[in-house]
Amino acid sequence: MAVQVVRLLVLGAMRLRQPAHGYAVQRLLADWRIETWTRVRPGSIYHALGQAEREGRLRLVRSESGDRGPGRTLYELTDAGESEFQRLLEEALTSFDPEELGAAVAFMSALPRARATELLREQHKRATATATYLQTLHDHVPPRDEVPHMPDLLELWRGSVAATADWSAGLIARLEAGEYRMARDRPARRAKSSRSP
Numbered sequence: 001m002a003v004q005v006v007r008l009l010v011l012g013a014m015r016l017r018q019p020a021h022g023y024a025v026q027r028l029l030a031d032w033r034i035e036t037w038t039r040v041r042p043g044s045i046y047h048a049l050g051q052a053e054r055e056g057r058l059r060l061v062r063s064e065s066g067d068r069g070p071g072r073t074l075y076e077l078t079d080a081g082e083s084e085f086q087r088l089l090e091e092a093l094t095s096f097d098p099e100e101l102g103a104a105v106a107f108m109s110a111l112p113r114a115r116a117t118e119l120l121r122e123q124h125k126r127a128t129a130t131a132t133y134l135q136t137l138h139d140h141v142p143p144r145d146e147v148p149h150m151p152d153l154l155e156l157w158r159g160s161v162a163a164t165a166d167w168s169a170g171l172i173a174r175l176e177a178g179e180y181r182m183a184r185d186r187p188a189r190r191a192k193s194s195r196s197p
Helices: 002-017 021-029 042-054 079-094 097-112 113-139 149-176
Strands: 058-064 070-079
Touching: 002 021, 002 042, 002 070, 002 097, 021 042, 021 070, 042 058, 042 097, 070 079, 079 097, 079 113, 097 113, 097 149, 113 149
Parallel strands: none
Antiparallel strands: 058 070
């Protein structure tokens, strides 16, 4: 999962800033404080950029000479990179793993509103079903004196998944209410001034 999260973050950040160099991608993700909600580190960002280039998901646009030290190489997504980004985004938006889901939410505005809502509904349904299943297991675990950790683990897992389901229900409602600027949304109309030009 961690590799997929890094790839989604790197391709998504590159997509937002392209053409961009590795430091710009790393800075954008640092500005988002990803170290507080993922285990992604700067070294893995640069590794993912190199791998994406080798796989043909990024292409070199040009190199800029540096005033001090080495120059920087600017990249942009290829069609294969865009396809990989969209695939990873859709997969992550149906996950209830916090890192994957967080990375997907960071870039969900790249999807049309209806598609993002559809994927989140699928995620919500899966998370709700999993929380219900974990509650059923909890109701039938051996007594605490036989397997003392089992009830606590089931409570932890169920609580985490149930909280994610509650959170996603709120996000779905916000999307349906028109929050976020999504792909293919029409630009907001500017109000006409009552004054003559």
